[in-house]
Amino acid sequence: MKIAITGGTGLIGRALTEALLKEGHHVIILTRHPRAERGGVTYVEWLTADAAPELELKDVDGFIHLAGASINEGRWNDGRKQKILNSRITATSELVRIIQTLEHKPQVVLSASAVGIYGHDRHQTFTEDSPLPPTEDFLSHVCVEWEALAKPIEKEGVRLVHPRIGVVLSQEGGAYPLMRMPYQLFAGGTLGDGKQWVSWVHIDDLVRLFLFALTHPVEGPLNITAPHPEIMRNFGKTLAEVLHRPHLLPAPRIALQLALGEKSVIVLEGARVVPKKALENGFHFRYPELKEALTALERNKNRG
Numbered sequence: 001m002k003i004a005i006t007g008g009t010g011l012i013g014r015a016l017t018e019a020l021l022k023e024g025h026h027v028i029i030l031t032r033h034p035r036a037e038r039g040g041v042t043y044v045e046w047l048t049a050d051a052a053p054e055l056e057l058k059d060v061d062g063f064i065h066l067a068g069a070s071i072n073e074g075r076w077n078d079g080r081k082q083k084i085l086n087s088r089i090t091a092t093s094e095l096v097r098i099i100q101t102l103e104h105k106p107q108v109v110l111s112a113s114a115v116g117i118y119g120h121d122r123h124q125t126f127t128e129d130s131p132l133p134p135t136e137d138f139l140s141h142v143c144v145e146w147e148a149l150a151k152p153i154e155k156e157g158v159r160l161v162h163p164r165i166g167v168v169l170s171q172e173g174g175a176y177p178l179m180r181m182p183y184q185l186f187a188g189g190t191l192g193d194g195k196q197w198v199s200w201v202h203i204d205d206l207v208r209l210f211l212f213a214l215t216h217p218v219e220g221p222l223n224i225t226a227p228h229p230e231i232m233r234n235f236g237k238t239l240a241e242v243l244h245r246p247h248l249l250p251a252p253r254i255a256l257q258l259a260l261g262e263k264s265v266i267v268l269e270g271a272r273v274v275p276k277k278a279l280e281n282g283f284h285f286r287y288p289e290l291k292e293a294l295t296a297l298e299r300n301k302n303r304g
Contacts, residue, residue, distance in 0.1 A: 001214070004028040004044070004057055006091060007066030007112075011173040012165070012206065016064060017041060019207045028060065030067075047094060054101045062214050063099070065111040065150070067091035072175075076138065076262040085142055092149040099156055108159045110213055111150040115166045115199050115225060117143035120269035122195060127276035128164075128221040137265060147221075161213050166225035166273060169293055170203035171301050175266075182249075183240055189249035192256065192268040194233030199225040199273035202287040202296065209275075212283050223275040227288045232267075235290065242294040 003020055007013050008029035020027050027041045030053055034043040046053040069087040074080045092111065099105065116139035118126040135141040143164075153160045168174045182188040201209075201224055209224050230238070240247035256264040275283075287293035 001061040002026045002028065002059060003062045003064060003214070004030055004060045004106075005064045005066065006030045006046070006095065007068065010066060010070075011168065011170060011203075012112075013064075013066050014172070015170070015203055015207050016210055019211060023211070028057065046098075047091065054098045057098060057102065058104055060102075060106050061108075062106050063095065063109045063111075064210065064214075065092065065095050065109060068112075068146070071139070071142075071263075071266070075260070081138055085145065088142065088146045089149060092146060096150065096152050099153055099158060105156050105158050108161065108214055109150070109153050110161045110163055110210060111147070111153070113143050113147050113162045113164045113221070114139070115164050115223065115271060115273045116140055117147070117164060118271040118273055120196075120265070121271050122197065124272070126223075126271055126273045128223055129276065137269075138262065139265065159217070159219050161219055162221045163210060163213065163224045164221055164273070165206065166199040166201045166223070166229075168203055168206055169200055169297060171297055172203070176297065179235075179239065180243070183236075183243045183245040183247075186245060187249050188236060188240055188243075188245055188247055189251060190233050190236050190247075191251045192232065192253045194231060194236070194250075196232050196268060197229050197270040197272040198232055198235045199223075199229040199270060200235070200290065200293070201225050202293040204296075205285050205287055208286065209278055209283060212278070212281075216281055218277055218281055222277050223273050225273045225275050226285060226290070226293065227274060227279065228290065229272050229274065230290050232270075238290050239294055242291065242298055 017027050021040050029043050030046040032047050034045040044053050044056045045051040069084045119133040119140045135144050147162050169176045237247050
């Protein structure tokens, strides 16, 4: 298959590119800064004044849409929040335009979203069938807008999937190195009250689920989370056990709010999200349990 990726230089985009190449697929990275073809990857300019990416995407079989400003960078002041939202509006609107322009439509579009769409309910378990709660916080609002912007793709007769991504566990970036660091320094402990849910996924299973969605007849929301989420207290205790470090020093809610501002919601709140659709369609997780996922990450790090 020929697969075009937006946001291909980020943590998930890099991992997907590597996996697609290993399986013999041709990868096209849509970027503002194209370069010569390298390692079997073609680069196509987009989101610039003179770009016409549709001219080089005439025979693409699928799109993986990941583009958008990181929610982890900087403090969430009004300007940063607007950048996070606007980047997704701009990129998704352009993706829709490209697909509407193409005479040969792709078979499938995976347009990323996040489990933040489910909000902060600590009591309910969310599947892809769950009604969405009111968008009372910034992250859920962004996710709802992000998914809605891609809806016109369905009218083009293209299978549209919204991978709702959980907390990605990878040594290469994202949340895990930041969560791991205090324990390495013998200063790890519970964040907030420890009762908030962490709906996590090992990077290998994330990649495998994306590839699964490219070739299997799933559509609409697709939760990219492991089958067994954990509350933050248990997550920290398991991490401490795997790293052979103590789980001692709590980080009170007020301290995290003072340090991170509104962005503290990322670590202080969460929802219990399970991958019902993946399991029903026969997907088998390599790392369904947290301890084996963390152990595998640490084993691979030590080998490196």
